[in-house]
Amino acid sequence: MRYFNFHTHTHYCDGSSAPEEYVEEAIRLGFETLGFSGHAPVSFPNNFAIKQEELQEYCDKISELKHKHQELNIYLALEADYIPNISTDFSVLKEECGLDYVIGSVHLVSNPEKTGLWFIDGAKIETFDTGLRDLFDMDIKKAVTAYYHQVNEMILTQLPDVIGHVDKIKMNNKNRYFTIDEKWYTDLVAETLDIIKEKGGIVEVNTRGMYKKRSEDTFPGIDILKDLYKMNIPITISSDAHKPIELPLLFNETKEVLQRIGFKSLMVFDGKSWVEKSFSKN
Numbered sequence: 001m002r003y004f005n006f007h008t009h010t011h012y013c014d015g016s017s018a019p020e021e022y023v024e025e026a027i028r029l030g031f032e033t034l035g036f037s038g039h040a041p042v043s044f045p046n047n048f049a050i051k052q053e054e055l056q057e058y059c060d061k062i063s064e065l066k067h068k069h070q071e072l073n074i075y076l077a078l079e080a081d082y083i084p085n086i087s088t089d090f091s092v093l094k095e096e097c098g099l100d101y102v103i104g105s106v107h108l109v110s111n112p113e114k115t116g117l118w119f120i121d122g123a124k125i126e127t128f129d130t131g132l133r134d135l136f137d138m139d140i141k142k143a144v145t146a147y148y149h150q151v152n153e154m155i156l157t158q159l160p161d162v163i164g165h166v167d168k169i170k171m172n173n174k175n176r177y178f179t180i181d182e183k184w185y186t187d188l189v190a191e192t193l194d195i196i197k198e199k200g201g202i203v204e205v206n207t208r209g210m211y212k213k214r215s216e217d218t219f220p221g222i223d224i225l226k227d228l229y230k231m232n233i234p235i236t237i238s239s240d241a242h243k244p245i246e247l248p249l250l251f252n253e254t255k256e257v258l259q260r261i262g263f264k265s266l267m268v269f270d271g272k273s274w275v276e277k278s279f280s281k282n
Contacts, residue, residue, distance in 0.1 A: 001279055005247050006035035007238035012058040013039040014048040016243045019061055023069055025244035035075040036062045037103050040093055059097050075100040082154035083108055090158040104160025109147045111135045120169055128172035140177040144169055148188040152195050165206040165219035197231050202267045207250035208240035229262050236267045
């Protein structure tokens with residue numbers, strides 16, 4: 001199976017480099033497919049998303065690269081945050097930007113009882129802890145439940161093509177406030193997986209936490225991957241690249257883990273729809 005990556009961030013959002021540099025690296029590595037998925041604009045000041053005034057430029061640039069590099073399948077997408085009563089509907093983004101697909105993710109968790117958002121991502125554990133304190137009074141069960149319920153609401157109301165790093169809530173927890181084998185936590189995960197199964201979503205197996213040394217395993221982790229296999233929920237691999245050099249990182253190693261679990265195929269976008277591709281096919 002030739003390399004592909006559907007989750008790629010450029011300097012239009014919080015990535016390091018221009019889209020052309022990712023294309024050049026993908027071609028050098030013999031990639032078959034490269035999907036660009038900049039963080040969709042949000043309505044508050046931030047340092048991670050595409051600016052609203054630069055969104056059309058981003059879309060035009062990826063479309064230009066599509067036509068220029070016929071030797072590589074290039075697709076235009078966004079990683080869209082779901083934040084209740086704040087984020088733009090994914091269907092609106094898809095139509096207005098002419099997107100090939102949308103990755104739906106939750107990085108910022110809301111608490112209706114308080115003002116503000118809990119940022120659960122990023123390299124600073126202190127940010128995770130501050131949000132847990134300020135928005136959830138250090139009640140980790142309430143906070144994690146809010147995260148998974150926001151993921152569930154995203155799946156039910158926005159129908160993303162791909163569900164991004166579904167258990168990323170574990171990353172900055174570092175086994176300090178909860179462990180992933182506690183029943184209340186596994187019950188939350190099971191509820192989310194049932195909704196994914198019901199709505200027919202594709203789960204991203206994201207390698208970024210591992211190669212950035214922020215997680216001991218992928219998002220989602222091995223236990224959830226085993227459940228996905230048992231439930232016959234489709235998956236795809238991504239590196240969530242923020243630099244060109246990150247495009248292929250841990251792809252082969254993750255593929256081997258998935259095969260050991262029993263997976264025989266991944267979902268890939270073919271320009272029209274998401275289709276199943278066997279591990280055995282080159």
